[in-house]
Amino acid sequence: MHQMKRYLPLVAFAALCAPLPLLAQDAKTHPAPSEIVASAKAGEWVAIAPSELLVMDLAPDSKGKARRVVIQLMPKPFSQGWVGNIRKLAAARWWDGTSINRAQDNYVVQWGDATEKKTLPEALATMEAKDYVTPDWPSKDWIFARADGRPDAYAGAHGFYVGWPLAQGREGLWPIHCYGMVGVGRNLAPDTGTGAELYTVIGHAPRHLDRNIALVGRVIEGIEHLSSLPRGTGALGFYEKETERVPILSVRLGDAVRDVPAFEYLDTNSASFAAYADARANRRDPFFNVPAGGADICNIPVPIRRKAK
Amino acid sequence: MHQMKRYLPLVAFAALCAPLPLLAQDAKTHPAPSEIVASAKAGEWVAIAPSELLVMDLAPDSKGKARRVVIQLMPKPFSQGWVGNIRKLAAARWWDGTSINRAQDNYVVQWGDATEKKTLPEALATMEAKDYVTPDWPSKDWIFARADGRPDAYAGAHGFYVGWPLAQGREGLWPIHCYGMVGVGRNLAPDTGTGAELYTVIGHAPRHLDRNIALVGRVIEGIEHLSSLPRGTGALGFYEKETERVPILSVRLGDAVRDVPAFEYLDTNSASFAAYADARANRRDPFFNVPAGGADICNIPVPIRRKAK
Numbered sequence: 001m002h003q004m005k006r007y008l009p010l011v012a013f014a015a016l017c018a019p020l021p022l023l024a025q026d027a028k029t030h031p032a033p034s035e036i037v038a039s040a041k042a043g044e045w046v047a048i049a050p051s052e053l054l055v056m057d058l059a060p061d062s063k064g065k066a067r068r069v070v071i072q073l074m075p076k077p078f079s080q081g082w083v084g085n086i087r088k089l090a091a092a093r094w095w096d097g098t099s100i101n102r103a104q105d106n107y108v109v110q111w112g113d114a115t116e117k118k119t120l121p122e123a124l125a126t127m128e129a130k131d132y133v134t135p136d137w138p139s140k141d142w143i144f145a146r147a148d149g150r151p152d153a154y155a156g157a158h159g160f161y162v163g164w165p166l167a168q169g170r171e172g173l174w175p176i177h178c179y180g181m182v183g184v185g186r187n188l189a190p191d192t193g194t195g196a197e198l199y200t201v202i203g204h205a206p207r208h209l210d211r212n213i214a215l216v217g218r219v220i221e222g223i224e225h226l227s228s229l230p231r232g233t234g235a236l237g238f239y240e241k242e243t244e245r246v247p248i249l250s251v252r253l254g255d256a257v258r259d260v261p262a263f264e265y266l267d268t269n270s271a272s273f274a275a276y277a278d279a280r281a282n283r284r285d286p287f288f289n290v291p292a293g294g295a296d297i298c299n300i301p302v303p304i305r306r307k308a309k
Numbered sequence: 310m311h312q313m314k315r316y317l318p319l320v321a322f323a324a325l326c327a328p329l330p331l332l333a334q335d336a337k338t339h340p341a342p343s344e345i346v347a348s349a350k351a352g353e354w355v356a357i358a359p360s361e362l363l364v365m366d367l368a369p370d371s372k373g374k375a376r377r378v379v380i381q382l383m384p385k386p387f388s389q390g391w392v393g394n395i396r397k398l399a400a401a402r403w404w405d406g407t408s409i410n411r412a413q414d415n416y417v418v419q420w421g422d423a424t425e426k427k428t429l430p431e432a433l434a435t436m437e438a439k440d441y442v443t444p445d446w447p448s449k450d451w452i453f454a455r456a457d458g459r460p461d462a463y464a465g466a467h468g469f470y471v472g473w474p475l476a477q478g479r480e481g482l483w484p485i486h487c488y489g490m491v492g493v494g495r496n497l498a499p500d501t502g503t504g505a506e507l508y509t510v511i512g513h514a515p516r517h518l519d520r521n522i523a524l525v526g527r528v529i530e531g532i533e534h535l536s537s538l539p540r541g542t543g544a545l546g547f548y549e550k551e552t553e554r555v556p557i558l559s560v561r562l563g564d565a566v567r568d569v570p571a572f573e574y575l576d577t578n579s580a581s582f583a584a585y586a587d588a589r590a591n592r593r594d595p596f597f598n599v600p601a602g603g604a605d606i607c608n609i610p611v612p613i614r615r616k617a618k
Contacts, residue, residue, distance in 0.1 A: 103537075105533045106489070151461065153460055153590075154601050178513070180415070203512070204487070204488045204512075210601065212597050223415075227415070227536075228540055229537060231536075287498070288521050289441075290520040290521055292462075292463050292516060294463055295462055295516075295517065296514075299514075299516065
């Protein structure tokens with residue numbers, strides 16, 4: 001007769017999200033990624049300015065619970081035409097009263113004006129396909145560049161700069177479609193979208209979209225309010241009935257929101273980030289038998305947290 | 310004044326899920342992956358025997374709608390010790406009355422006996438860590454092997470065999486943790502799990518788990534019933550309250566279920582699969598500006614469909 005053991009399935013992933021006891025010896029010798037992050041020095045964290053945030057409040061859920069999604073906008077020099085439009089749209093309260101219209105499993109959740117008739121603010125910029133890529137520029141702080149030897153099926157080189165995953169080719173640098181990244185819906189090329197129609201990735205990184213769509217940010221808190229929505233049953237995961245759409249109460253820039261918490265990211269040029277990335281590629285904490293010996297860049301999510309008060 | 314254009318965001322992904330009109334000329338010149346799949350010959354599809362399926366019926370959702378998840382079990386010679394246990398557990402109706410206990414965003418949904426006290430059937434096999442890997446064996450039908458040049462951060466070689474994504478190293482072959490794959494929860498090593506505690510991937514492929522956990526199958530229908538569940542608020546995404554768990558009504562082998570549909574997969578050695586994989590790596594259908602020039606193996610999901618009656 002087998003007696004069922006107490007399961008602690010995948011316990012090493014406490015690493016990623018919650019402090020659970022680890023064997024002191026092993027933890028000291030081979031700290032888990034989360035332990036490396038937790039022990040990073042204060043000076044290795046970089047504050048994210050409230051003006052770099054976009055705060056989206058959805059209608060409360062069926063139990064009346066508030067649903068807030070916090071997005072960090074893409075920093076200069078990437079995608080700034082679209083980011084500028086998004087700032088104007090938020091300032092004009094353009095998204096208030098629009099909705100989440102699409103949830104396609106293992107792909108994206110998308111929001112904007114379902115009627116497709118709402119007038120846009122004036123003076124939005126129009127971008128071109130070439131703007132998906134930023135021409136190569138001095139990258140002294142580039143890490144994980146070619147030299148580190150981690151292969152990538154999608155780009156000659158990839159790495160992190162100012163807290164963001166980037167890929168590099170002859171034509172320049174471009175942001176990467178990892179889980180939680182936010183991009184700009186568009187019509188067939190040459191349309192590049194305005195930024196009024198946005199989506200976030202809720203599945204395996206769809207990196208074939210890199211260089212084909214503008215990426216303008218990433219969800220840093222509350223993605224579960226999007227990723228756990230019922231999947232739409234229409235083509236491409238669009239909701240077929242108006243009642244299935246989730247109303248958007250408001251979208252504001254962070255500096256226009258009174259109660260937005262302060263966030264910070266782990267400096268991607270810090271020693272702790274390098275150790276964290278190495279540990280993500282070579283898990284030796286107690287749960288693991290075999291370290292992978294590598295990691296794809298979307299499996300090295302940049303640590304972001306609320307700043308302690 | 311800008312008039313909003315009709316958005317067809319990410320329309321090329323009609324490719325993946327739904328037939329939308331495409332320009333006939335472009336479609337003929339550069340068919341989308343879905344079009345290649347749709348035009349595959351009947352002889353390129355391989356039937357999946359009902360005995361290779363595991364059918365999990367969850368309690369109906371809040372609107373009374375049935376929720377069925379269909380899993381295809383891993384074929385020989387991979388993970389057969391655990392698969393054998395799963396067959397015994399299903400035959401013993403062991404999962405009936407258990408529950409979905411965990412939903413961790415961008416990671417896994419997990420099910421089994423939340424009480425951790427339910428007696429297991431007798432004569433379950435005990436496996437070892439070495440059984441996560443299958444020693445190299447004749448692979449004349451191996452495709453996407455080293456020669457094709459697509460790099461992978463996690464293995465020396467990778468490809469498809471009998472419809473499954475596999476990686477290869479000196480020690481042999483092993484299944485890959487792509488979206489929707491089903492694995493065996495376990496305690497700290499040397500425990501390898503019995504198969505009673507199962508999870509499926511609902512986020513970016515956690516390939517650091519490859520060779521560290523047994524993979525025993527994949528969800529081929531109904532994954533939205535798992536991936537859209539509310540995320541658990543406890544450590545590791547476990548549900549904190551019993552009422553949050555989703556009851557499992559029954560889990561049966563496919564040949565014990567009267568109304569299970571017939572499924573088939575696109576032969577991964579067929580010409581159509583090769584063309585499909587190439588198109589996944591080099592999207593040239595109308596939406597795209599720039600083909601990626603590569604694809605990671607988890608972005609080439611093996612086409613599986615209900616067999617036409």
